[in-house]
Amino acid sequence: MVLLTETIPAGLRADDLTFARELAALADSISLPRYTASTLKHGLKADGSVVTEADTATELALRAAIEAARPEDGFFGEETGEHTGSGTRRWIIDPIDGTANFLRGVPNWGTLIALEIDGEPVLGVVSAPALGLRWWAQSGGGAWRQHGTAEPTRLRVSAVESLDQVSLSFQAVESWAKTGHLDALLDLCAEVWRDRAYGDLWSYMLLAEGALDAVCEFNVFAYDLAAVIPIVREAGGTCTDVNGVSSHSSGNLLATNGRIHEQIRSRITR
Known part of the structure; x- marks a missing residue:
């Protein structure tokens, strides 16, 4: 059995990582069925970047889930902006990172979910459902990758020095x-x-x-x-x-x- 967490840093709840991974699964259930859909609606934001109905639907669902489960926490999303919480915790969400890829049928896109405490990101989940991949980490617990339903594997950067x-x-x-x-x-x-x-x-x-x-x-x-x-x-x-x-x-x-x-x-x- 792979150990998914090792320590719980100050400010983190014991179930925050589990909750974040549940949010990723929720995001996948909304975004993936819309990927390459011929009926997908999209437009341009004020800055000229692309936004689709999948971006908005995904973020709204994640925001509602966070507000229900963590009402004291703040929230900052690319599409719906910021809500200030009552403490020092804030969830930061990009519902679809790589929206242009999503729109064009390139599978390099996914949902980014972070928990920031006292201004520092201490937990992150990245889910790329079109690739069948998910990655996650929390401070002190290592970084992990899962392909489909396979057992998670621990990650390590390269040893290149030159x-x-x-x-x-x-x-x-x-x-x-x-x-x-x-x-x-x-x-x-x-x-x-x-x-x-x-x-x-x-x-x-x-x-x-x-x-x-x-x-x-x-x-x-x-x-x-x-x-x-x-x-x-x-x-x-x-x-x-x-x-x-x-x-x-x-x-x-x-x-x-x-x-x-x-x-x-x-x-x-x-």
């Missing part, structure tokens, strides 16, 4: 260009062994699994990052913004196996 052996996922060229980091990206890609843009949640999960060594992206928000950070950290990795600050609200994130973190960060910011 830039010429690094496999890097850089997400979107456009965001690097808009933030003035395109030259740094091109120089970095020339140094590493392999560069790809796997995109969205999957890049971070591949990092936690040890298949990638570094991921960096710009123009991101707390709901894009809060769930993936505990998983990467509990797998032994490091997450900061490009200035080295531990944050899920700086608008960018550098996540690595830890061994090459400062080497890559220094090249992005020089």
Whole structure:
């Protein structure tokens, strides 16, 4: 029997991880039937990003479930905004990370569920039902991956230490260009062994699994990052913004196996 949790950090309830995984199952039951559906309705938000009825329906269901089971907790979702709770706990939700993929029939999309306590994400669940995969972690309990109904396996980042052996996922060229980091990206890609843009949640999960060594992206928000950070950290990795600050609200994130973190960060910011 795989041990799913080891310790319960301060502020976490013993059943928070179980509850978060139940939320992921609820999200999957709403989003997956709508995936590739010919009747799916979609539009553009004010910022030009795509939103579908699946995004909204999923978030509304998760928000209702959280408000019913954890009425004292705060909530922050990409589609419905923020509700302030009575304490220091806040659930952060991205109902469908990778909405454009979802709309186009690319299976790299999923729901991100995080619990933040005192401003720090301490629990994360990432569910990608079209891939049949789910990942989760809570502080002190390790990071885990489950494929379908198989037994969960514990995750560990890679042991790569040299830039010429690094496999890097850089997400979107456009965001690097808009933030003035395109030259740094091109120089970095020339140094590493392999560069790809796997995109969205999957890049971070591949990092936690040890298949990638570094991921960096710009123009991101707390709901894009809060769930993936505990998983990467509990797998032994490091997450900061490009200035080295531990944050899920700086608008960018550098996540690595830890061994090459400062080497890559220094090249992005020089």
